[in-house]
Amino acid sequence: MYTKRAILWFRLDLRLHDNEALQEALNSADEVIPVYVFDERIFWGRTHYFGFPKTAKFRAQFIIESVRELRQSLRELGSDLIVRVGKPEEEVFEIAKKARAHWVFCNRERTDEEVKVQDALEKNLWSIGQEMRYSRGKLLYYTADLPFPIQHTPDTFTQFRKEVERYVPVRSPLPTPEALPPITVALEPGVVPGLQNLGHEVFEPDPRATLSFRGGEREGLRRLHYYLWEGELIDDFKESRDGLIGGDYSTKLSPWLAQGCLSPKMAYYELRKYEEKYGKSKFAYELFYYLMLRDYYRFMAKKYCNQIFFKSGPQNIAGANWRNDRGLLQQWTEGRTGVPFIDANMREISQTGYMSSRGRQNVASFLINDLGVNWQMGAEYFESVLIDYDVASNWGNWNFIAGVGSGARDARYLNIISQAKTYDPKGEYVKLWLPELKGLPPEKIHQPDQLSFSEQEELHLRIGDDYPRAMVSTDKWRG
Numbered sequence: 068m069y070t071k072r073a074i075l076w077f078r079l080d081l082r083l084h085d086n087e088a089l090q091e092a093l094n095s096a097d098e099v100i101p102v103y104v105f106d107e108r109i110f111w112g113r114t115h116y117f118g119f120p121k122t123a124k125f126r127a128q129f130i131i132e133s134v135r136e137l138r139q140s141l142r143e144l145g146s147d148l149i150v151r152v153g154k155p156e157e158e159v160f161e162i163a164k165k166a167r168a169h170w171v172f173c174n175r176e177r178t179d180e181e182v183k184v185q186d187a188l189e190k191n192l193w194s195i196g197q198e199m200r201y202s203r204g205k206l207l208y209y210t211a212d213l214p215f216p217i218q219h220t221p222d223t224f225t226q227f228r229k230e231v232e233r234y235v236p237v238r239s240p241l242p243t244p245e246a247l248p249p250i251t252v253a254l255e256p257g258v259v260p261g262l263q264n265l266g267h268e269v270f271e272p273d274p275r276a277t278l279s280f281r282g283g284e285r286e287g288l289r290r291l292h293y294y295l296w297e298g299e300l301i302d303d304f305k306e307s308r309d310g311l312i313g314g315d316y317s318t319k320l321s322p323w324l325a326q327g328c329l330s331p332k333m334a335y336y337e338l339r340k341y342e343e344k345y346g347k348s349k350f351a352y353e354l355f356y357y358l359m360l361r362d363y364y365r366f367m368a369k370k371y372c373n374q375i376f377f378k379s380g381p382q383n384i385a386g387a388n389w390r391n392d393r394g395l396l397q398q399w400t401e402g403r404t405g406v407p408f409i410d411a412n413m414r415e416i417s418q419t420g421y422m423s424s425r426g427r428q429n430v431a432s433f434l435i436n437d438l439g440v441n442w443q444m445g446a447e448y449f450e451s452v453l454i455d456y457d458v459a460s461n462w463g464n465w466n467f468i469a470g471v472g473s474g475a476r477d478a479r480y481l482n483i484i485s486q487a488k489t490y491d492p493k494g495e496y497v498k499l500w501l502p503e504l505k506g507l508p509p510e511k512i513h514q515p516d517q518l519s520f521s522e523q524e525e526l527h528l529r530i531g532d533d534y535p536r537a538m539v540s541t542d543k544w545r546g
């Protein structure tokens with residue numbers, strides 16, 4: 068019998084639930100061959116402008132775990148995951164050629180590096196009479212359902228949200244298949260690399276981390292279930308979201324959403340179920356609001372393409388005289404600015420790969436506005452270390468804070484001391500990450516640079532030795 072074969076190329080959609088490419092492959096072909104490629108450029112490469120390692124260990128570990136789990140789930144359904152390390156446009160091509168596939172299905176990516184890879188693969192496939200078939204897998208909303216063409220997407224989030232939530236329903240998530248056709252082509256399954264194979268030392272998670280994030284679809288669904296149903300944490304979401312310590316202050320869904328282990332539509336429909344049971348809630352709406360914000364940044368990336376990466380941003384603002392100062396940047400990345408609220412956040416991200424939303428806004432504002440450093444340096448450092456790095460969310464938020472983003476008029480300036488006092492009034496967060504300051508009373512904890520010599524002696528803390536001198540006097544934010 069003539070068998071129609073498809074390759075299913077997993078990318079940032081490491082799940083079986085609500086996976087459009089998977090469903091379309093199953094609808095079109097008799098046999099589907101799932102493939103994942105550890106792209107050498109993503110794991111060994113460097114960031115575009117400033118050469119940070121492209122994927123630091125936390126995200127690398129998360130991806131490894133996600134791929135392992137995906138393979139296990141596929142095996143349980145009667146299939147497998149073919150794993151390769153190299154360039155997807157070559158590796159997927161070789162598999163497609165050997166399998167004499169008709170098509171390669173994948174969820175389409177929209178940003179430059181990812182598009183180049185899918186275009187290169189598509190060209191290779193054309194050379195042997197095969198085709199790419201693209202699906203959509205990242206968002207709540209479908210471009211085709213929007214009440215405006217992409218080029219007319221409103222530049223402000225408020226406008227975008229109003230137009231979209233009023234007129235566009237979120238489509239239901241697609242089901243997880245109950246069984247999959249076996250792979251009949253003789254293909255080496257390949258080994259999922261370990262962390263050391265990807266150039267990192269194996270590490271122990273920091274016990275202070277907000278959560279021990281574990282990659283994979285099951286973990287993502289479990290976290291969603293925990294947040295809504297077991298912990299009933301959604302009822303506090305609006306108030307707790309600006310928290311800094313522990314696993315429960317916000318959903319922490321971002322790493323699973325970023326790697327596609329969890330579909331945003333699934334999160335939305337669970338929220339709906341929650342509301343059906345407990346009644347409409349402004350807290351559930353709040354989470355929906357942030358999922359829409361995530362969509363908005365993706366649509367902005369689609370509308371403005373590579374401009375989101377340019378210093379002048381989507382607004383094309385030549386303006387500010389930001390410096391590419393590696394010395395200043397290093398003090399910031401190492402958490403040695405002498406401003407405790409900044410340092411605590413920067414040590415958290417470097418030691419865990421995660422930082423709260425409140426923290427991200429503060430460290431970004433500080434780098435851009437108080438140190439005058441080029442915002443792209445900060446964005447690329449985040450690209451490197453974040454466990455939840457998502458190209459559109461990361462660059463979009465940096466655009467916004469730098470004041471070059473769509474809809475942004477001025478740089479978003481935060482008064483770091485007032486923020487620290489509001490969100491960490493007793494200095495507990497600062498003390499968690501800067502144990503050298505644990506002897507300071509709450510009224511001094513955020514401004515150690517203001518301690519007199521006698522106070523330093525009394526507190527057994529020497530500024531300049533035990534804790535860095537402030538790069539920016541905290542007096543700046545007085546009053």
Ligand SMILES: Cc1cc2nc3c(=O)[nH]c(=O)nc-3n(C[C@H](O)[C@H](O)[C@H](O)COP(=O)(O)OP(=O)(O)OC[C@H]3O[C@@H](n4cnc5c(N)ncnc54)[C@H](O)[C@@H]3O)c2cc1C
Nearest residue numbers: 317318319320321357361424427428455456457460461464
């Ligand atoms: C400078 C900067 C860089 C950022 N980089 C990233 C990034 O690379 N990846 C990323 O997922 N988020 C990024 N964010 C947005 C936000 O900080 C994180 O999504 C959030 O802190 C993740 O924690 P959570 O899942 O508990 O979020 P929650 O507060 O529980 O929100 C739920 C979900 O909504 C989405 N969301 C929330 N806030 C935002 C936002 N401001 N922009 C876009 N989506 C949002 C996320 O998917 C998040 O998981 C960045 C924010 C800033 C200020």
